[in-house]
Amino acid sequence: MQATTLIPGNTLLTATPEEGRQLAMKMARLVIKATQPDDAIRGKLRDVYANDAAMLLQVGQTVAAEFATIAAANNHWRG
Amino acid sequence: MQATTLIPGNTLLTATPEEGRQLAMKMARLVIKATQPDDAIRGKLRDVYANDAAMLLQVGQTVAAEFATIAAANNHWRG
Amino acid sequence: MQATTLIPGNTLLTATPEEGRQLAMKMARLVIKATQPDDAIRGKLRDVYANDAAMLLQVGQTVAAEFATIAAANNHWRG
Amino acid sequence: MQATTLIPGNTLLTATPEEGRQLAMKMARLVIKATQPDDAIRGKLRDVYANDAAMLLQVGQTVAAEFATIAAANNHWRG
Amino acid sequence: MQATTLIPGNTLLTATPEEGRQLAMKMARLVIKATQPDDAIRGKLRDVYANDAAMLLQVGQTVAAEFATIAAANNHWRG
Amino acid sequence: MQATTLIPGNTLLTATPEEGRQLAMKMARLVIKATQPDDAIRGKLRDVYANDAAMLLQVGQTVAAEFATIAAANNHWRG
Numbered sequence: 001m002q003a004t005t006l007i008p009g010n011t012l013l014t015a016t017p018e019e020g021r022q023l024a025m026k027m028a029r030l031v032i033k034a035t036q037p038d039d040a041i042r043g044k045l046r047d048v049y050a051n052d053a054a055m056l057l058q059v060g061q062t063v064a065a066e067f068a069t070i071a072a073a074n075n076h077w078r079g
Numbered sequence: 080m081q082a083t084t085l086i087p088g089n090t091l092l093t094a095t096p097e098e099g100r101q102l103a104m105k106m107a108r109l110v111i112k113a114t115q116p117d118d119a120i121r122g123k124l125r126d127v128y129a130n131d132a133a134m135l136l137q138v139g140q141t142v143a144a145e146f147a148t149i150a151a152a153n154n155h156w157r158g
Numbered sequence: 159m160q161a162t163t164l165i166p167g168n169t170l171l172t173a174t175p176e177e178g179r180q181l182a183m184k185m186a187r188l189v190i191k192a193t194q195p196d197d198a199i200r201g202k203l204r205d206v207y208a209n210d211a212a213m214l215l216q217v218g219q220t221v222a223a224e225f226a227t228i229a230a231a232n233n234h235w236r237g
Numbered sequence: 238m239q240a241t242t243l244i245p246g247n248t249l250l251t252a253t254p255e256e257g258r259q260l261a262m263k264m265a266r267l268v269i270k271a272t273q274p275d276d277a278i279r280g281k282l283r284d285v286y287a288n289d290a291a292m293l294l295q296v297g298q299t300v301a302a303e304f305a306t307i308a309a310a311n312n313h314w315r316g
Numbered sequence: 317m318q319a320t321t322l323i324p325g326n327t328l329l330t331a332t333p334e335e336g337r338q339l340a341m342k343m344a345r346l347v348i349k350a351t352q353p354d355d356a357i358r359g360k361l362r363d364v365y366a367n368d369a370a371m372l373l374q375v376g377q378t379v380a381a382e383f384a385t386i387a388a389a390n391n392h393w394r395g
Numbered sequence: 396m397q398a399t400t401l402i403p404g405n406t407l408l409t410a411t412p413e414e415g416r417q418l419a420m421k422m423a424r425l426v427i428k429a430t431q432p433d434d435a436i437r438g439k440l441r442d443v444y445a446n447d448a449a450m451l452l453q454v455g456q457t458v459a460a461e462f463a464t465i466a467a468a469n470n471h472w473r474g
Contacts, residue, residue: 006100012155012276021243021264027100031139034104034130048132052272053285057295058136060268064302065143068091074247076310091234106179110218111205127211127228137215144222151237152234164337170392185337189376192341194366216373223380231392235384258474259424262429290443294453297426298424301460310422313407320449322416328471343416347455349418352445364448366442381459 004034012073020074021049028059091152095128099153101145107138162192170231178232182224186217241271249310257311261303265296320350328389336390340383344375399429407468415469419461423454 014020020035036042049055071077085108093099115121129133151155165185172178194200207213229235240245251257273279286292306313323343330336352358365371387393401421409415431437444450466472 010097018247045132053282063137067148068306075284089176124211141218150228168334205368220376226386258419290440297457305464326413361448378455385463
């Protein structure tokens, strides 16, 4: 059973690209939370990747992938 | 011969984005199970990646990729 | 000249998502076989990646990418 | 709460491919800024990846992914 | 100036998925050839990655990405 | 301010797949140039990745991603 919510609001639709980008970052984080539910361990690991150049770039890669899906869901907010 | 089920329910269609995200995580795990069927070894390796910042980020990258496919299959749950 | 078959059956079309997923795993393996045709070496390398957390995650990433293409080819099995 | 702006102008639409590419680079950087808000630390990490061949290639991979989304949003600037 | 041919036949269209997959492998190799034109060095590096589990998986990832584009170009060979 | 041109000709449209592939390689390089503008440093780093098997594979991965976008922009040169 999956206890962690994986998608806040249970929708990919957002009002703006900025909110879509925030959702991408949250979705990326929630996968990590579901995989490592211990808050203390996750806090330590966050310190690791937030201070490591290669890992920060890896965060960027994942957020880019999540955002691509969200942007498609929102028809790229083209109105 | 492939003994492990790779897609629970044999469908990419889910009722909600949240369930689609759960499916993405399950599909990612089942590839690992099919590649390393030994439960004890997999359990040890899970401890490794759940406590390693770079590997947790790698989990996120894979789930993002699986989810992109599932979201497309569900027409992004746009109704 | 390419001796290894790269796509079993020479088609991306499968009856079900499960079979599509199996095809994704096979296609991923056949690229490795074409790149390293020596069965003994490949067997040793398989032992390496099946027992390494980071490499198992990398397998997952590749299968996800192959599956995205197969799913698109099958119109996501939406009937 | 997300303090960093993640998408300048809150739109994926740009007049030209060149501007779309600049946006891709900015969006990639802003994820890093949101994840590591300390300017001094980020400056040091930038020195690290700007002088490391593998990390520069990783930057390229992320920008490529961001740009794919922006290009799709702009219908590839086909007029 | 680019001396190496990057796409044999200057087309993404192939008669079959198998040929499309072969093209994906060739296109992946030709980028490496264009980046490292020295045959002797490339031969040594090929020995490296053909005998390294992680690098073989990386080959698989790149071929998957090239193939996705070729498959889309061929409308997934759906006739 | 972005001094480096990121997309030569400011268009993703090319006459042929071969030219599209050349553009993909150029676009990948120009991101690196924009991130590391020092020619001498970039020259040294180029020697590093052109002689490293894993990094050459990483170049391939990025070019594949850039090319996917260019190919889509050109409707895969299907006429």
